[in-house]
Amino acid sequence: MTSDKDSTRILSLENVGLYYSRRLRFLKRSRFWALQDISFDLRAGETLGVIGRNGCGKSTLLRVVAGIIAPNTGKIIVNRPEMRISLISLGAGFIPHLSGRENALLSGMLLGATKNEILSRLDDIVAFSELNDFFDEPVNTYSTGMRARLGFSVAYHLNPDVILLDEVLGVGDEVFKKKSTEAMKERIKSDKTVVLVSHVVPLLREVCDRIVWIENGRTQAQGDASKILELYMRSITQMNKQPFSEKQEK
């Protein structure tokens, strides 16, 4: 049983803690523990939701899983080092003076895809982004929506082994938002491994297999999506009933 579980495990976090240190004055630093004690496994093919209120460390956690920052305490055990784990960030490394095409190539390579992979998918990226002739215009002539569309199309077509998503499912105007949300949902529901960070309960309920609930940088609970979401909802309602002073004591 245990060995069976092991084989599907992509990575495990064991009591992971992480702090940011801030310089106060000369030689004086303060530590802020963004994560204190986080443990969970990520299994192949699942969609894992991470829920928690603002500032509980969700985004920091994603960056730890993506390998962008190293934890200060605890362990990350990577069982499948050959897998590409990518945090989907829109417009990573965009240079305003360059065309959409050049930026798509650069951004895609920064996200970990090889040059040939991106070149072979450029047509799909243009088509999906609906930028048409604008694709060869400098990005600084784009509207915010167009820029988001380009960023999304690049990120979407890279197709890493594990997708890490921070809130963004859809971007752009209403039409493109619908299209991009649907595309992302479809990908999430396929047997792709996805970690989705959000505080939107209906979305998590719709797409996630399992949920990790994080509170103040600690794993509060984890397990079956509907069960954890119910616990989370209950705690939120309870918290809202409590008077403000009690909340602070807690």
Next chain:
Amino acid sequence: MEPLCMSIKGTISTGYKDRRHFIDLVVQKAKAGLRAEASRGYLGVLWWILEPVMYMTIFYFVFLHLFQRGDENFVIFLLTGLIVWKWFISTVSSSASSLMANVGLMNQVYVPKILFPLTTVAVNTFKFFVVFALYLVFLQFTETKVTWAWTFLPVVIVTQLFLIVAVSGFLAAIMPFFPDLRVILDNFLLMLFFLSGIFFDISRLPESIQGYLWLNPMAVMINMYRQVLHNSVLPDLQQLVMVLLFSAVTMFFAALIYKHFDRIYPKIIH
């Protein structure tokens, strides 16, 4: 809670096991940087030539007409020093802050942090090649002519490239820890500018002072270019080895720093 251990077993993937991909990325990022720079002004790529020419013209007038120093030979002597120095200073100076300049990007994706100084080196090396090639042509209209010794230029250039990569990489690695170092660094580089024998011939100074000045690898490099270009003297093997050794040691320490702090830089740079 004390920090106990920081272990990432295996590498958290992002496709950088592949060295080829990393090199592609450096090239692509450098190309993008050059193209962006060229598209900024109306004169575009012309600036890669105009800017160094302007820079050198200033020194030319100041030294030849204002200070009334020397003749055509001195001008050539000065220009060679300036071109070689400019490659070094512009690369090192912007590499030093390259990690800080890319803090947004390194928080979005994982990239080996050496990418940032290496991109700066690639951009500036390309610009140097353009200027240097033109300078070699220009030299044909002066008393300096092409000789067999010039075939050793690639050796000299590659040695300087190693030196630049090492110093750039090292400075980029340590600057995030000491942001206040910037002012000291700028002034130190200014001091080196005056001590590298750009305006004078170190070998004409008293022996006692010479020994100290030759400890500066850039002084050695500049002298080497002049020997090859103007005097048809082949580069001194011992000097080459010393510069390469200095670069290798610097690179080694830089590599240690990058290895240890690769996934810590995004946390400490603000």
